[in-house]
Amino acid sequence: MTEVNPVEPRISIVALGVEDLARSTRFYAEGLGLPTTRSPEDGIVFFQLRGTILELFPFRSLAEDIAPGFDVPRSRFGGITLAHNVRTREEVDEVLASALRAGGELLKPAQDTSWGGYSGYFADPDGYPWEVAWGAFELAEDGSLVVT
Amino acid sequence: MTEVNPVEPRISIVALGVEDLARSTRFYAEGLGLPTTRSPEDGIVFFQLRGTILELFPFRSLAEDIAPGFDVPRSRFGGITLAHNVRTREEVDEVLASALRAGGELLKPAQDTSWGGYSGYFADPDGYPWEVAWGAFELAEDGSLVVT
Numbered sequence: 503m504t505e506v507n508p509v510e511p512r513i514s515i516v517a518l519g520v521e522d523l524a525r526s527t528r529f530y531a532e533g534l535g536l537p538t539t540r541s542p543e544d545g546i547v548f549f550q551l552r553g554t555i556l557e558l559f560p561f562r563s564l565a566e567d568i569a570p571g572f573d574v575p576r577s578r579f580g581g582i583t584l585a586h587n588v589r590t591r592e593e594v595d596e597v598l599a600s601a602l603r604a605g606g607e608l609l610k611p612a613q614d615t616s617w618g619g620y621s622g623y624f625a626d627p628d629g630y631p632w633e634v635a636w637g638a639f640e641l642a643e644d645g646s647l648v649v650t
Numbered sequence: 651m652t653e654v655n656p657v658e659p660r661i662s663i664v665a666l667g668v669e670d671l672a673r674s675t676r677f678y679a680e681g682l683g684l685p686t687t688r689s690p691e692d693g694i695v696f697f698q699l700r701g702t703i704l705e706l707f708p709f710r711s712l713a714e715d716i717a718p719g720f721d722v723p724r725s726r727f728g729g730i731t732l733a734h735n736v737r738t739r740e741e742v743d744e745v746l747a748s749a750l751r752a753g754g755e756l757l758k759p760a761q762d763t764s765w766g767g768y769s770g771y772f773a774d775p776d777g778y779p780w781e782v783a784w785g786a787f788e789l790a791e792d793g794s795l796v797v798t
Contacts, residue, residue: 508683509745511699512793513664515733515781535656539797548797551659553701555795557733565727568771568779569757572727579713579720580728581776585663585705597657609717623716628729631716633663645660647703649687649696 513554516584519561520628523547526558529627533604552644561628578629585633589641591620597634598622606632661702664732667709668776671695674706677775681752700792709776726777733781737789739768745782746770754780 520526524542531538536549536556545563549556565573588594594612601624602608609631612622619637626632640648668674672690679686684697684704693711697704713721736742742760749772750756757779760770767785774780788796 509734509748510736510793511684511697512734513699513702513704513732514735514783514787514793514795515731516661516664516702517731517733517781519727519729519731536659549659550797551661551701553699553794554661554664555797556661561729564729564731567781568727568731572779574726576727576729577725578722579667579716579724580730581667581709581712581724582728582730582778583663583665583667583712583716584661585665586657586660587662588658600657630730631720633665633715635662639662645658645662646701647662649698649703 515548515555515557517557517559517564518626518628518630519564520558521561522627523558523560525627529604529606530556530558533606534600553646576629579631583623583631583633585635587635587639587641587647589636591636594620594622594634594636598624601626601632601634663696663703663705665705665707665712666774666776666778667712668706669709670775671706671708673775677752677754678704678706681754682748701794724777727779731771731779731781733783735783735787735789735795737784739784742768742770742782742784746772749774749780749782 527542527547530536538549540547547558606624609623609625621635623631623633675690675695678684686697688695695706754772757771769783771779771781
């Protein structure tokens with residue numbers, strides 16, 4: 503039996519299939535202030551985050567890139583959430599406020615959690631849910647989480 | 651008008667809502683060899699990836715954590731793909747082979763892409779699509795992508 507090496511531990515890109523590339527680019531670039539060198543005219547937009555890149559690509563193009571049969575209507579929740587963890591309780595409120603000012607929708611107001619933290623959820627323009635959370639994890643200097 | 655600071659550029663966690671926590675943990679831990687200190691008995695499993703953590707959590711619990719109305723049947727494609735980019739063309743074949751040996755489903759055999767790269771897709775046990783790709787991007791020493 504051939505030994506297969508473990509896969510290197512990383513997610514390189516999180517790609518969101520979006521309805522309106524210009525609208526979503528405005529939300530993430532101008533609304534949340536995430537860094538990008540692209541514009542919607544490029545047909546695909548990357549945000550250089552620490553560790554993992556966020557990609558915006560038209561939903562139909564992304565679905566067709568996978569395989570036939572994936573360009574189907576999305577249900578309200580596709581099963582994946584993204585989380586943005588912060589260093590202080592106050593930052594949860596600040597990031598949620600930024601998201602709402604940018605046109606995001608509040609799904610769950612920030613509140614104390616069962617695991618001793620503080621968190622809330624917003625939806626981006628396509629309804630993709632982001633949790634903004636404080637607590638439970640330590641953050642390294644570069645902002646990445648330390649699982650203990 | 652109060653100035654709101656840009657959100658720090660990171661995705662802390664990608665959380666997958668899974669049907670069978672033990673099955674998915676086996677797939678990612680034993681099948682792909684991703685590092686974790688958790689077991690399905692903990693009720694939630696984190697994989698310490700570089701930069702962004704991968705979380706497995708029962709679908710219903712994840713949906714309920716967001717807000718009422720999110721515990722709905724998933725459509726075949728929820729609009730989000732994850733990508734694992736590698737340094738060589740050969741590694742695409744190797745990672746796809748590992749995923750299939752681990753019980754993943756091949757969605758798209760590795761092939762030359764329109765953007766001059768080489769890539770394929772597999773689905774994890776819940777059908778979440780991962781692209782395995784080479785080309786277009788440079789990889790930093792730690793494996794993270796460099797957008798140019």
